Amino acid sequence: AQSVTQPDIHITVSEGASLELRCNYSYGATPYLFWYVQSPGQGLQLLLKYFSGDTLVQGIKGFEAEFKRSQSSFNLRKPSVHWSDAAEYFCAVDVTGFQKLVFGTGTRLLVSP
């Protein structure tokens, strides 16, 4: 079955440390790929997206993600985490081109002082 997997339910990172959130998908073709962030009690905000071209994409708030076709992965990274980055992060894919997104189950990021 087609799916999006975020294997880490929770991750705790010290402020100033680097961060990598994992995302894997299982689709035959290369989908369109997205990372969204959700702060408590809020809607989702787009961090970055990959449609084609350069496999390393830059997003807002200092985040970047790398698409690796051989690993069917689209991992999110940030070199230095800030306390305000504490939130839930969702990876999503669109295989139809109509923005019918399939979301992963999310990774909750906790930032320790």
Added chain:
Amino acid sequence: NAGVTQTPKFRVLKTGQSMTLLCAQDMNHEYMYWYRQDPGMGLRLIHYSVGEGTTAKGEVPDGYNVSRLKKQNFLLGLESAAPSQTSVYFCASSYPWNEQFFGPGTRLTVL
């Protein structure tokens, strides 16, 4: 611009009652979507619309109906609410081939 707004923010229903959730967007987006978010399951697409007067089923459409009579509005209806429909509902909108903008959500509890 208000972006995407949702009405109401909170609602408690009894089993069997009906209600309508309203989503409005002021960005002139063609596409609109309704999702539900449940703990440990991420967001799942209920219904979506690619233009005024058109709707289509998403991943979990059972028990819900939608209408898009005006381009800026997308209504989600529950005809006979069930406890399994307790969830947080998010509306989103987008231009074709572009990012989705999400509303703040509606927290619905069905007793």
